[in-house]
Amino acid sequence: MLSRRKLIKHLSAIPFVGGLLGPALPVSASLAAPSRKRDLFKELGVRTFINAAGTYTRMTGSLMHDEVLDAINGSAKDFCLIDELQDKVGEKIAKIAHSESAVVTSGAFAGMTLGLAGILTGMDQKKIEALPHLEYTGMKSEVICQKGHDIVYNHALTNTGCKMVMVETVEDVEKAINERTALMHFLHIQSDQGKIQHEEWVALGKKHNIPTSIDIAADVPPVENLWRFNDMGFDFVVISGGKALRGPQSAGILMGKKDIIAAARQHMLPRGYNIGRGMKVNKEEILGMYVALEKFVTQDQNKVWKQWEAGVAHIENAVKKVDGITTSVTAPPLGNHTPTLKIAWDQSKIKMKSTDLQEKLRMGNPSIEVGDGQENNITVTVWMLKPGQEKIVATRLREELSRASV
């Protein structure tokens, strides 16, 4: 149904309006069709929610700004050549991120696969077609990584046919390096879990003439991280498009040395004889990613941070009024760097488990998702909220926590 206000707007646009608004059913029905937007979530019965949890893949990442959606919608209405678009956008991104070259990929994961594939094959067509089969091709086959950096996403690297070689110390690295070593990979978000830090990792690679890469998928803000690791000398860097950058979740950026990016692109569409053909991005993702990045680097970082702090403070003040609640606000230093509110409770005063609270918020109206915690706490972030939603989150949290008070 058209809202009353919208109906008035429509009626005022036609020259003659016969009768009053109320009973004019045939008029409103005929006017409703062109302006009514389909709510597909509603139509399909898919739950949408206020996201006070954060940038999670399973929750569809982040919401794109209007400028990004404009880039996507606008580009959807014309054809262009993918390679020409990647060239032009790549140049712009490289300039922003201080890298020699860059390409929009279908995510950080794809960027890791493609970057390594480029290193393994260079521009050699035979080698490109051979991947992921490395035996008897003359290609290298090992990637060195610190034990503390060994996460599921390293599958992106083994997808090329390479195997991971785990190390802990500098001595381990020097022992592990051999003629089969293709890459030394680093994971920023767990840099505190490894003995070797970024600069030393890059220096080791340079010393032994082994390329180095870094996964910074979830590691802006701070905005400086976009160029910090290119400046530091990593040969390639990957970042997600659909986390804090608020580009398409089906996008990311691979940036680094010119020859690596050029070779990586041999593994991407429109070419189809490679392992990367399925990691497709079209003009919409490419331009959406570009505009999202542009917006991210030009926004007033302090202002955004202050808005996040204010949102978190609003929620904190509301829940603190419930007896038995303790709160703290911290920003994780590595990855997902945003004010994060931890709400904990004394279980003798508030009879509820964190999973119960999450379920109550999830089933409420509107539905709300908050971050996981231990049995007696949850976490809340505001960076994925729309303006004003912090008030709803605060009210609902206070309601449920008060209700469980004994």
Ligand SMILES: *Cc1c(COP(=O)(O)O)cnc(C)c1O
């Ligand atoms: C999210 C994430 C990835 C995967 O990134 P996509 O852009 O979704 O492909 C890889 N590594 C880390 C550390 C991540 O957080």
